[in-house]
Amino acid sequence: MNFIQKEFRHILRDTRTLIIMFGIPIVQILLFGYVISTEVKNAGIAILDLSKDQATIKITEKLTASGYFKIIKNLNSFDEIEEAFKQGNVKEVVIFEINFDKNLENFNSANVQLIADATDANTANIIVFYTSSIIQNYVNEQNKTIKMPFEIKIDERMLYNEELKSSFMFVPGIMAIILMLISAMMTSISIAREKELGTMEVLLVSPLKPVQIILGKVTPYFILSLINAVSILAVGYFVFDVPVTGSLILLMAETMLFILLALSLGIFISTVAKTQQFAMMLSMFALMLPTMLLSGFVFPIENMPVWLQVICQVMPPKWFIIIIRNIMLKGTGLLYIWKETLILFIFTAFFILLSVKKFKIRLE
Amino acid sequence: MFLNIDYQNLMTSLRVKNISKKYDKVQAISDISFNAEKGELFGLIGPDGAGKTTIFRILTTLILPDNGEVFFENLDIIKDFKKIRQITGYMPGKYSLYQDLTVEENLNFFAAVFGVKVEDNYYLIKEIYEHIAPFKKRLAGKLSGGMKQKLALCCALIHKPQILILDEPTTGVDAVSRKEFWEMLQKLKTQNITILVSTPYMDEAALCNRVALIQKGKILDIDTPENIISKFQHKLISVKSFDKQKLIKDLRSYEFSNSVFAFGESIHYTDKRQKTDVKEIVEYLINKNHKEIKVEEIKPNIEDCFMDLMKK
The missing domain is CATH 3.40.1710.10 (abc type-2 transporter like domain)
Structure with missing residues (x-):
């Protein structure tokens, strides 16, 4: 509990973090929204x-x-x-x-x-x-x-493009990107910061269990990401008239699953990265770019060469985008997206296990 | 004789036996052994890169030694690392404080991490904390070096550890704060806490009960500061003259010269002969055209001993 409180203080006292967390999502969604609608x-x-x-x-x-x-x-x-x-x-x-x-x-x-x-x-x-x-x-x-x-x-x-893929509905894509950015990048940076400042040494020497450290790190970002997801949906709905035709509860549940996945990816990255800089670069290249380019958000996957299409299959955001597009635009229920959900679930479980296992109880 | 040994074992709280550690190809420490007793202030003295931090990280269970073993009381540092972590207070080289939390928040957080309340052990840090209490609403990042050091010590002490490990606590701190800090440590000893301190400042060695002099990952000597000094076999001469650079050069080329080290204003010189002839040295220097020559015999300090041990 104390850990979570401390983590919130870190976030709220750092203007840079706040801008990244709340400024970028709003700017991105407005940007995408207006570039398309004007x-x-x-x-x-x-x-x-x-x-x-x-x-x-x-x-x-x-x-x-x-x-x-x-x-x-x-x-x-x-x-x-x-x-x-x-x-x-x-x-x-x-x-x-x-x-x-x-x-x-x-x-x-x-x-x-x-x-x-x-x-x-x-x-x-x-x-x-x-x-x-x-x-x-x-x-x-x-x-x-x-x-x-x-x-x-x-x-x-x-x-000229008979099989047009609707990227008009940009909200799902933005959501995937923002949640990846906030959840994975911010957690990995905040863990790397503890390593850089040497506070991780003290945390490790304390009786805290790795699970406690991870939970303490992850919980604030989970809550903030959720707030972000809701605000993206709200901006989409009120400013750009993007509807939510399906069940809102299902949508939020799927979103939480995706946030969890992104968070576990962030922790996984932080087990590899020793500095904030490195954590940021790694998140950018390993998560952000693939989310933008290989998830079918900007470029239709069907138009890619086969080998790239194969890579796209292991991009978690791809499945998330399919899921929310279905819920938001087509209004489908869990019955039609259980496969994608299961895939996300497996990804999440895999990365949580991996990062808890890789989380070092010692310095080396 | 046997009784004596038993008695010593009872008092011993920390036993370090033949530990070594290699990073990639660099042998950080090799074959380090020492004991520390309950309520003892034990110093690791050595220059940067001597391996002090590596030793401390092994003691705090942060890294594993390649070989050797360490016991605290009857706890194995490798097997019982979880228990060790509960009773260890550790202050790393970089004060590990959260710069964006206030003094108070830092203290509360570290107390909570160890599952204690600040009030429970406040008596232990009271004297130290009172120095920084006026600034308790200030962010730790905005404190001066001396205050950061005191706060870090409070944070390391708040769970009433049985062993306190301080990695270069006085580096980068002003002289007054350094003095205050050592006074605090002297008081903490009376709480029956085993205290290990590392420092690159030789003058701080005299403030420890016993010290281990470390150079390039090896222990040169372990003893009380007094004993280490008394083991110094040469007559130590302090030499001054107008031109210090030339003085060093000339003394080094002197036929009986054993060691020549610059020591602030003066040069510390030892002679190869059993009986050092001060007069002869003065004559030699006059011949070399030195002015304002001042030669006197002085008592060696820890640094002189360190230099001497290094040569061996």
Whole structure:
């Protein structure tokens, strides 16, 4: 207990630590959030309206009125689509089928095709998402006044990157990175600091058991990481409208499991690192970079060479990101992610065992 | 004779037998043996790199010796390391205080680590702690060297250890604090605590009950400071002149010269002959054109003995 109190004092009295712990997460999430969302303002689109009737004109108007889109070109045939994309400033082409309004009236259903330039996957995804919500919005409005409800079928196509992986939902990735950073890096640094200042010598000579030292080190960071996870979710939800469709309890439980994993990694690193500097470098290169690059957060794993894909499989964040994406975005329950959870669990158990075992009761 | 030995064994609290330790290719200490008695202030005296810290780390169970054995009372330092850790007070070379905790918080923390309350053993540190009590709300990192040293001693004592191990406690501390510190140690002896101190300062040796002189991982001699001095066989001469550098050179080239060491202002000189002729030395120096020559016989101190033992 006393150890935990002492550890909290270390954290709270060191502005540098505080900035890393609470500043970086907020800055990162805002940065990622705004870098992605600002690009959708006034995005250039082209319209290929094959029916030019009342409904299509209304929808087109709604698209421009939203402020997200600017119509750069009105196309007349399918042949012009490719050309429009190649000019570069057209990000999406909206195609209304022939007899759009008529189909709506007669069959209660009409088709719109959205083709997006997915060279910039994030933007493409958002644009398509916005366009379809505007169209959906139109449908909802109309349905209020008409007795027979109708629907517009939206056919989305991503050009140039058909199998677009949604990194639009950046929150899972940010969470994985932040939790790795805070939990692993900060614990490993704080243990290395004790070694550097010589206080570890005294702790070792005391009757404290390794488990007590580890628990004392880990508990404060566990609590702070949890606070961080919650604040990331909150910022995601309130600032960027990232939903949590699944069970919040399950999400938090999985998050705790991941924090535990990161903490045990941190302790493991500290058993190797003798100085704070070394602990930091090791956490950066061994944890941070792989979390960013090899977890499928920034770059889709499917596009990597096979040998790199194999390496990705042993990256714990990868599994965590899959889990929270599923819970947050698809709203799936434990039934569908038990495999990933089990993998995380095995990782955690492995590293806890390893670090307790490697934790030296002597100096050498 | 036998009775005498038994009696000694009863008093002995720490027995170090033939310990050696090698780091990679460097032999840090070899074949170190000594005993320390209950309530004794035992000093390890030697320059930096002599192996003092290595010995202390072995005694505090922080590292394992390559061979040899150490017993405290009847506890084996290797097998019973957990018990040893409960009764050891250790103050490492770098004062291991938490710089970002206050004086009070440091003390409370170290008490808690050993499962005691500060009040329980306060009487033991009272006199020392009173020096720093006015600053108890100050961060340890903002204390002066002398105060840090006192706080570290309090932290090492708060669980009432039976053996206190202090690694170079006076290094980097001003002269007044050093004096105060040794006075505190003298008082602690009366609490029946076995105290081991290491120091590179030879003048501090005289303040110990017994000292072990250590050089390059080997013990040169173990005895009381008085006995060590009385073993000094030469006549020690202090020589001064206007030009100190030239004086050292000339004395070294003197035909009867045994040892010549600079010692602050003066030069400590010993002679190869049984009977050192002071007059002859003066004459020799006058011939060498030295001015303001001052030659006198003095009593050797521990450092002279150390230098002499090193030569052997």
